[in-house]
Amino acid sequence: MSDDARVSGSVLPGPAPWPVLLPAAAILTHEAMSARGAGASTWRLEREHGFALLAVFLLGCGIAQAQSGAGYPSIVETLWKWTPLLARGFVFNLAISVLAMAVGTIAGFFLGFAQISLLLPVKRGAWLTTHFFRNAPWLVLLFYCMFLLPFQVTILGVRIPIPDWTKATLGLALPVMANVSEIVRGAIQSIPTAQWESAASLAFNRRQTLWRIIVPQCVKRMLPPWMNLYAILTMATVLASIVGVSEMMTQTQRALSAESRPGLLLAFYSYVLIWFFAYCYPIARLTVRLESRYAVNQ
């Protein structure tokens, strides 16, 4: 009789047809969602990457030192000399990443909610926008923003210049927006329909259900893929060097051409990598911690 009771719900339409498979399905869904949120990349920074990077850096320094003849300053001295300039470039990387993330997240939230709209045109339009920007290469979007946006706009007779780094920020905010949109949509749809039904039976309307019941449960699920996306975005900010923004990569190239010693190449580029690693690694660790914590609670 108790077996009969447990199965009876499954004959009717609704969630949970195979209760036994549910935990596995939930885990798979969560993993797939995180992966999708991270732009279909499950690659993640590990401590080993840091060690490998350090090894490459030391090797690069060794090579540079060996190749520099007498009369040249040591490699450490050279790196130290350029560090303030590189650091100024790195500030640009951070500024672009934070701003692009903020703009992309806000726009992505609207787009994500539009994706679950009950109005079909809104839903379709949001879906199309999301998938267009999600599947377009980041560099292409960056070039579009760089060359299609004017270098200045005139509003009411006031000329407002648009610096390159602003355009680069916008260019990177577009794919962020599309990815956040998918994170939001995925998280909302991952909440069991029983929660919607339960809220409806307590006379909550759709808006109240979303804001008071569904979205608060989503925040936890959205946080890890969102942070993952941020780490990826930070690493992608060096793309801005291709379009001429004075970020760290550009500054490195300038430093190298000023030194004009080919032996410095490996040392300098691995030095830049170490900076990025030092910034992104703690974020990656925190993401892993949050993911495992929420995996237990939900």
Added chain:
Amino acid sequence: MTPTSAEPIVELNDVHQSFGGTDVLKGVSMQVRKGGVVCIIGPSGSGKSTLLRCINGLVPIKRGSIRVAKFDVHLLRTDAQKIALRKDVSIVFQQYNLFPHKTALENIMMAPIHVLNENAVEVRERALALLAKVRLAEKRDAYPGELSGGQQQRVAIARSLAMRPEVMLFDEVTAALDPETVKEVLNTIRELAAEGMTCILVTHEMRFAREIADDVHFTDGGTIVESAPPSELFDHPQKERTRAFLSQIL
């Protein structure tokens, strides 16, 4: 057994419902008096849960009519109209469906505050009283994940009661529980029925149905096969199908 009046508060007439070409309900008619307790029993897939969801407008019907208190449920179209109905009709689900990000007390307080726009202080008092009523006063700050199935189900009942509904619907509320915790949930429902709450229960607890119900409806294949007071239906079933079902489970 329970205070009743002649006027039916819930009235179903020839209700039809289908999902993707499959007929789930094929002409169900029944009445429940104010303060009455009705149990619906029957095999899996006979449309019992769907019937409850139709009564509070979660599932629209294809044909027939449903009246609950002053609402003609089959005529409700907009969300606003359905929301008005659901303030009067509460449903308790098999899987409890508490809101996992809120404590037991908050789960109970949410709807009265945000839906009925009642004073938060008064709602809190009422919620605490309801928690005490379902014997979970000490669990008020616990999250659903920290409660047993039976405790969660009692919080869910308290949450529904906080809306002060006219009618309570129970959808196999003990089916997902351990045998040990079934009793505490049934006790809660028993008290509600004794206080004169109109209850419609879909249940597999035959002994409980026999004890508590004014009328028992046996459903199979989307229709009500037999309806009678429990003593008659369980001891002297008239229909062959009813006899076959009861002999399987009793």
